[in-house]
Amino acid sequence: MHTMITDVAPLGPRCQAALPNLRLPKLQGLLRRLPNPQQMRATPDSLTPLAERLYAQALGLPAADGLVPWAALDASQRQLRLQPAPNTDASARTGSASAPVGWAWITPCHWQINSDHVAMHDPATLQLTAEESAALRIAMQPYFAEDGLALHPSEPGTWLACGSVLHQLPTAALARVSGDVVDRWLPRQAEARVLRRLQNEMQMLLYTHPVNAARSARGLPEVNSFWISGTGTLDGSQIDSDVVRLDALHHANQADDATAWTAAWEALDHDAIGPLNAAAERGEPVKLTLCGQQGAWQSSGPLMGRWQSRLNGLRTGRQPTLNTLLRTL
Numbered sequence: 001m002h003t004m005i006t007d008v009a010p011l012g013p014r015c016q017a018a019l020p021n022l023r024l025p026k027l028q029g030l031l032r033r034l035p036n037p038q039q040m041r042a043t044p045d046s047l048t049p050l051a052e053r054l055y056a057q058a059l060g061l062p063a064a065d066g067l068v069p070w071a072a073l074d075a076s077q078r079q080l081r082l083q084p085a086p087n088t089d090a091s092a093r094t095g096s097a098s099a100p101v102g103w104a105w106i107t108p109c110h111w112q113i114n115s116d117h118v119a120m121h122d123p124a125t126l127q128l129t130a131e132e133s134a135a136l137r138i139a140m141q142p143y144f145a146e147d148g149l150a151l152h153p154s155e156p157g158t159w160l161a162c163g164s165v166l167h168q169l170p171t172a173a174l175a176r177v178s179g180d181v182v183d184r185w186l187p188r189q190a191e192a193r194v195l196r197r198l199q200n201e202m203q204m205l206l207y208t209h210p211v212n213a214a215r216s217a218r219g220l221p222e223v224n225s226f227w228i229s230g231t232g233t234l235d236g237s238q239i240d241s242d243v244v245r246l247d248a249l250h251h252a253n254q255a256d257d258a259t260a261w262t263a264a265w266e267a268l269d270h271d272a273i274g275p276l277n278a279a280a281e282r283g284e285p286v287k288l289t290l291c292g293q294q295g296a297w298q299s300s301g302p303l304m305g306r307w308q309s310r311l312n313g314l315r316t317g318r319q320p321t322l323n324t325l326l327r328t329l
Contacts, residue, residue: 001242002058002287002300003276005268006051007249009292009329012256020323022262024269026277028322033280034288034299039328041295047172047185051291054298058243058289062232066170069232071103075160076234080152102166105230106151106159107174108136110221111182111203118182123174126221128157132211136223139209143201147194161228165191171231187228199225246272292329 010016031037042050047066056063061073109123128136133156141151149163169192172185186196203224206212212222248268252260280286287300 001244001276001279001285002240002289003272004051004055004058004243004245004289004291005249005272006245006247006291007253007293008290009294009326010261011253011293014256014258015253015261018258018262019326022265022322022326024265024273024322026269026273030273030277030280030286030288031299031322031325033277034286037297037299039295039297042293047170047176049173049175049293050296052173052175054289054291054296055243055245058240060238060240062235064170064232066172067168067232068173068230069103069234070230071105071160071166072230072232072234073239074105074154074230075103075152075162078152078154078160080160080162100167100233101162101164102168102231102233104161104166104169104171104228105154105174106161107227107229108133108157108159108223109225109227110223111225119180120177120182120225120227121221122178123157123227126157126223128223130156132215133157133159135211136206136209139205140202140226143198143205147198149194149198165194166228166231167233169195169231171229174227174229177227195228202226244272290325290329292326295329297325297329 010019040050040054046053048056048063048068052068052070053063053065056068056070061068107123108126108128110121110126112119112121134153137151137153137159144151144161144163147163147165149161149165152160152162154160169187169189171187177185186192206222206224209223212224215222246268248264249261252264276286276288285300287298289296289298291297
């Protein structure tokens with residue numbers, strides 16, 4: 001079993017202040033038993049964050065920067081088939097009918113237009129209902145179809161798109177651009193011209209859409225654009241299902257809520273790491289990845305027994321504290 005925990009390092013000042021008082025006995029014990037840890041550093045300008053890349057590699061997915069095929073995996077799990085965009089003449093589509101086809105996530109979002117830049121609000125704050133999401137997708141579908149892109153529902157606030165333009169188009173993960181300036185993350189390849197034009201067209205279409213009129217009347221942010229991510233194809237990848245990714249720390253860490261972040265860590269220590277520590281004590285194989293914004297810590301392989309781990313601790317003087325480890329991630 002491979003367990004991966006994301007957002008392990010505190011981001012804001014309140015969570016950072018809470019770190020020295022964090023008590024995670026199961027994790028501390030497990031770290032003493034896992035041998036030969038590896039540390040990896042994140043690249044801040046990569047399209048794919050380190051946590052996503054490591055998770056993709058663990059699952060057995062392609063993990064090229066910006067081409068981790070999350071949408072293709074989503075479509076496969078939903079048993080969606082690649083099919084032509086509806087109501088579209090073949091000659092008007094992007095690429096030929098025999099061109100390789102890829103998938104992408106399409107996320108409706110709100111862009112804040114400023115005098116010198118455009119920023120994206122966190123799409124999760126839109127809290128689109130299923131009805132709103134479906135109405136917007138139906139309104140946008142004909143415009144996407146003109147460029148050979150078929151839209152399918154996924155979750156409220158997320159759609160799946162398929163088309164030849166998505167086959168090898170690197171795109172930035174939603175986590176990269178959410179709350180940031182949009183321009184630095186926009187795809188610049190020639191194939192992306194279709195998508196940039198669609199983004200402009202959707203701003204005009206959505207400006208007067210009834211969903212936005214109703215949201216505006218309720219004081220809610222309007223949907224005025226979309227983001228594309230998770231592009232690529234599976235290419236026959238065999239998925240390793242023996243991998244668990246735990247994101248329980250994410251929201252509290254992003255909000256710099258020290259109380260919630262500490263509680264989430266303590267729950268993980270008891271519910272998730274406790275069984276791993278018990279398995280390690282029994283000599284069973286365990287693999288753990290701790291991933292933060294700046295780096296990751298990973299260890300697996302033959303486990304050290306209790307006495308060997310204590311001996312190694314004596315040889316090195318003392319085991320690294322969680323405080324020290326997590327601050328490096």
